[in-house]
Amino acid sequence: MPTDSPSAPAQPARVLSGIQPTGRFHWGNYFGAIRQYIELQAAGDAYYFIADLHALTTVREPDRLRSFVHDAAVDLLALGLDPARATLFVQSDVPEVTELTWLLMTVCPMGLLERCHAYKDKKTRGLPADAGLFAYPVLMSADILAYDATLVPVGEDQVQHIEVCRDLAGSFNHLYGDVFTLPAPRLVAGGGRVPGTDGQKMSKSYHNTIEVFEELPAQKKKIMRITTDSRPVEEPKDPDDDHLFALYSLMADEADVQRMAELYRRGGFGYGEVKKALVEAADAFFADARARRAELEADPERIAAVLTDGAARAREQAGRVLMRARQACGLTPAGRQS
Ligand code: TYM
Numbered sequence: 001m002p003t004d005s006p007s008a009p010a011q012p013a014r015v016l017s018g019i020q021p022t023g024r025f026h027w028g029n030y031f032g033a034i035r036q037y038i039e040l041q042a043a044g045d046a047y048y049f050i051a052d053l054h055a056l057t058t059v060r061e062p063d064r065l066r067s068f069v070h071d072a073a074v075d076l077l078a079l080g081l082d083p084a085r086a087t088l089f090v091q092s093d094v095p096e097v098t099e100l101t102w103l104l105m106t107v108c109p110m111g112l113l114e115r116c117h118a119y120k121d122k123k124t125r126g127l128p129a130d131a132g133l134f135a136y137p138v139l140m141s142a143d144i145l146a147y148d149a150t151l152v153p154v155g156e157d158q159v160q161h162i163e164v165c166r167d168l169a170g171s172f173n174h175l176y177g178d179v180f181t182l183p184a185p186r187l188v189a190g191g192g193r194v195p196g197t198d199g200q201k202m203s204k205s206y207h208n209t210i211e212v213f214e215e216l217p218a219q220k221k222k223i224m225r226i227t228t229d230s231r232p233v234e235e236p237k238d239p240d241d242d243h244l245f246a247l248y249s250l251m252a253d254e255a256d257v258q259r260m261a262e263l264y265r266r267g268g269f270g271y272g273e274v275k276k277a278l279v280e281a282a283d284a285f286f287a288d289a290r291a292r293r294a295e296l297e298a299d300p301e302r303i304a305a306v307l308t309d310g311a312a313r314a315r316e317q318a319g320r321v322l323m324r325a326r327q328a329c330g331l332t333p334a335g336r337q338s
Contacts, residue, residue: 015046016149016183018091018140020055021068025075026209028194028202031250032155034079036188040153041086047147047314048081051091053098053139057132073303075213078293089310091143096318100142101135103325107171108138112164117157141165146318148181156192157201159185176328180321194250195243197226212286213293220279228271236267244271248278251285 017037019029037048050072052065059065069090081088091097113119116137122129140161144152145168152162162185169180193201196208203209210222226244231237239245239261249257260277263269296303326332 012043012045013040013151014147014149014181015040015043015086015151015153016048016144016147017153018049018051018054018143019072019076020051021065021072022055022058023068023204024071024211024213026202026204026211027247027250028155028196028209030079030212031194032188032192033153034076034081036153036186037076037086038080040151040186041082044085046086047089047149047317048076048086049089049091049094049143049310049314050076051143053091054136057130057136070300070303073307074293074296077296077303077306078289079212080289083306083310087310087313088306089314090307093307093311094146094314094318096315096322097139097142097146100146100318100322100325101139103329104138104141104145104168104172105135107175108168112167113137116164117160137161137164138168141168144183145169145180146321147314148317148321149183150181151186152183153186154192155194156187157203159187172325172329176325179325179328195246197222199227199243210282213290216283219282223279223282224272224275226275226278233270234267237264239264244274244278248274248281252277252281256281 015037017033019025019033025034037046040046041048050069052069055065055068059068073088073090076088077083113134118136119129119134122133137160140158141164144162144165152158154162162183166182169182173179196202196206197210198206198208200206200208210219214222226247228242228244239249242264245260245264248260252260256277260274323332323336327334327336
């Protein structure tokens with residue numbers, strides 16, 4: 001039943017999120033989004049997908065795309081996504097979503113998309129943008145609405161797109177009646193913006209990422225190259241104003257984080273020490289996931305089975321919503337079921 005109040009207590013959350021297979025996942029993906037996926041699957045009504053249609057706007061080599069999709073599934077499972085509790089699937093396996101995208105396109109003002117940051121950034125930098133990138137938030141809206149999602153765990157950079165989704169759902173509902181459920185974003189405490197090695201948002205486009213499953217020597221090298229300021233060692237520093245500390249506090253134990261914060265406030269330490277502590281903390285934090293990843297990697301049939309089963313479950317749900325939308329706008333005679 002569609003609703004405008006996703007947090008109404010009587011209704012359990014339907015969780016949904018997507019992640020692009022454009023390369024290996026980095027710490028921003030994990031601490032901003034994937035960790036929330038794992039936490040939220042406990043309620044048992046969660047849908048997570050690998051957004052290969054979105055990735056087509058940047059990955060142009062078919063073999064690379066296929067292997068990124070496979071890696072994404074392995075990585076998500078290794079990081080704790082449990083197919084018995086959450087539905088994991090590949091976006092393009094649910095064609096209902098692309099049809100829904102068109103229906104939403106017909107109620108979407110151009111101006112709304114012109115303001116969206118992915119397209120705007122490209123335009124500002126003078127780079128050519130294709131219609132896929134321009135319409136990207138409409139596809140993302142269909143992704144969310146197709147599953148009657150109420151809660152969408154994401155990092156801060158996706159909040160604008162969820163607002164677009166709410167706008168489009170609202171316009172469609174206004175025209176055709178209560179068809180879509182309005183979703184709300186869910187961010188990690190503290191805001192959902194993980195910094196990269198240079199202190200800007202961690203992002204592939206800024207070349208400042210550290211990948212979750214990167215080989216340890218390569219990862220160590222990147223950590224040791226994290227930019228820091230040139231204040232003298234003895235000067236006291238504010239831990240809350242330092243991206244190296246922010247990264248450390250994501251994966252070290254609470255007691256170690258407190259000790260490190262004290263060290264910052266006292267002064268008399270070098271950033272090199274913090275980096276070494278971060279290398280160790282990251283190694284320990286992801287050790288179990290690395291081991292699980294090695295097991296999963298050796299079992300490609302299991303990965304394929306999880307995705308096939310996930311696609312069937314996802315299609316069933318998306319099919320129901322699409323039929324509701326088709327009937328509401330006059331594409332299918334009212335009362336027909338398929
Ligand atoms: P994508 O693939 O760029 O990123 C996947 C998730 O990782 C989060 N993230 C971050 N969070 C915090 N700090 C960072 N530095 C950081 N970098 C990335 C993103 O916010 C995201 O949650 N458009 C989406 C994919 C998508 C989707 C959807 C998401 C397609 N359809 C429907 C939710 C619902 C994207 O490009 O995410």
